[in-house]
Amino acid sequence: MEAQSTAINYLPIIFQILVALGFAVGTMAVTHMIGPKRKTSDKLTPFEAGIKVVGNARQPFSVKYFLVAILFVLFDVEVIFMYPWAVNFRELGSTGMIEMFIFMGTLLLGFFYIIKKKALDWD
Amino acid sequence: MNPGELICYILAGVVVISALVVVLTANLVRSVFLFFVTLFALAGLYVFSLADFVAVTQVIVYVGGVLVLMLFAFMLSNKELLNSLRQPAAAKLSMLTNIPAGIVAAGVFTVLAISTKGLQLAAPSGMSLFPAGMLNAGDNTIHLLGVRLMTNYLLPFELASVFLLMALIGAAHLARKGKEST
């Protein structure tokens, strides 16, 4: 089973995920179990700085946040493209550098456009 | 069955079951959060297929980006809209309207099952799919990928930047609160 020689490298990550999940779930479960429970109707209502709750908490977000999220995904993809280049940075040398700069330059043009267009201004 | 295989099968099981629940559950918010599980388990399967880079991409782009975008979409839409999107409890696989989609899905699945059955899958890791000399277990795939991306596949790589630029402009244009949409 030679195939696992790489998969085995990820074993620590699996352990970490398990520990993280275990800790979160465990502490939540334990506090839930050992904490005292006294439920009254007052305690179960949402608390809003002492005043009565007005309206619905689920107000629609502004579309501006959505734009930020979309831009985040796009630059996320860009970063993914940089990863294989960065691994071989030395080997690819100046040619690789120029190639990457063209790639980055194209996206920077887009980023500059976004800023100039004030798409990220929140007023 | 050694521990590696066991983990692989567990991951595969998690993917299939969580994906089914994502599709079948009536509560959309729950589907989105379960989708996290599906995508993570899928990333694990990629690791077993010697595709480390794809696994990393999966986690960074899909889990870190696309799913966050989906959550934003939920926060953007108001509760009435979400309630109207909520499928009625009867919207199970047996619904009449789901039959055509079910037939197509079953058909595609059958064809795929038949066509992969003919392949010699000696090891569950899928090693024999690669002809000799193409990829070995110990290879640094990201290194090979990077070299290929910057030499043979340079043109698609640069065009990807054009594509991203275009998507950037389009997203900024459509998602912006312009004069015409206030």
Next chain:
Amino acid sequence: MNALITISVLAVLVLYLGLYKANKALLPVTLLGLAVALFFTINHWNVFTGPTFNDMMSYDNFAVAFSGITITSTMLILLLSKGYFEKISDHVAEYYSIILFSLAGILVMVSYHNMTMLFIGIEIMSVSLYILAGIRKQDFASNEAALKYFLMGAFSTGFLLFGVALIYGAAHSFDLEAIKMHLETNLQTGQAISPLFYTGVVLMAVGMAFKVGAAPFHFWTPDVYEGSPSLITAFMSTVVKTAGFAAFLRLFATCFYPLHDFWMPVILVITIITLFAGNITALYQNNFKRMLAWSSISHAGYMLFAIVSLGSEASYGVFVYAIAYSAASIIAFAGLVLMQANTGSDSFDSFNGLGRKNPFLAFTLTVAMLSLAGIPLTAGFIGKFIMFSNALSSMHTWLVVLAVINAVISIFYYFRVIVAMYFKDAERAELEIPLNFKVVLAISVVATILIGIWPAFLPNVI
């Protein structure tokens, strides 16, 4: 390659011109840039030596011919757009820029030599179109069109990508030539071709049929075409459709040719369904724009003939047909845009009495309708003739019989426009036709009639 770089740079340039409030310069700069790109493209004529850029692209005559048509059609459509986008929104530069990006994707689609290039070309083109379909943010129909197009398009891209992956699994290459070699050697030595390959071919056919709007994958077409702004619809139904067929033909005629016996029946069935679905539904439309949408589906059926019968004339046939169809459609959409701007309606009735008030516009529309219907002495006839004779030479006699029946059906709905223009009276004011419309109409009509009378005028590609 130069053309591709020119157009990509041009798109960014136009974007930045818009940013610095040089809105007057947008259209001239765009047209000039496209002319330069067209020049670079034509320069590649007959100098093909082999695939370039690590075998990613092959600028053969096929690529040059189709790049030429798409760039020219885009120029004509952009000429019509003077003052059009300004009415929709303030951000005019974005529209030009996204159309140019889409054209860059199209240039990749017509000259790819590698599956990755096909995929990225299609993606650049389609994602631009999703945005363009929805540029009327206030308009419900436009939003619906964008969303529908996006969902359907993303789904079909999934099919396409799945097909590419399966074919890679079987042939271990993305390169068209290598895949063909794999097929040929396997067929010669009697080795079984992996079942993955067959599945991949079918999935890719489904994906491409989605993109060109062939039945039974056409359901997005009418709504998207109707909801999008008319000039964007014109772009989609001419340039995009031409590019889709060029990509389709290149894939199946060069790469999957050895498996012709396997996929031909599939495409044959798609062709017949497309012809009947497009033509019969078009008969029942009362809206000119929707009729054009359905007629574009039926024309997709005629263009599929080339892929069914892959003779030596297949590329030439699609080439001529694409020119004829693009020219006629541009005229029709120009008429539609004028009509919408003046009367705000796009039903057949709004054309009543046009022949008396606007003889020139009525004449050009008549030529366009005749060409679309395939009446002799127009380019449409030559296109259909080449397609049919090609199909006859590959022994698809009954397919041609069905197609002729469809051509007869199509006459009914195309003639409704002509009848409305000349034989129905209505009180109407004369439409004012701007100069740029006159130029585009004249160019398109001359092209239609010239090819109709003297088809040898076009160089025989490939």
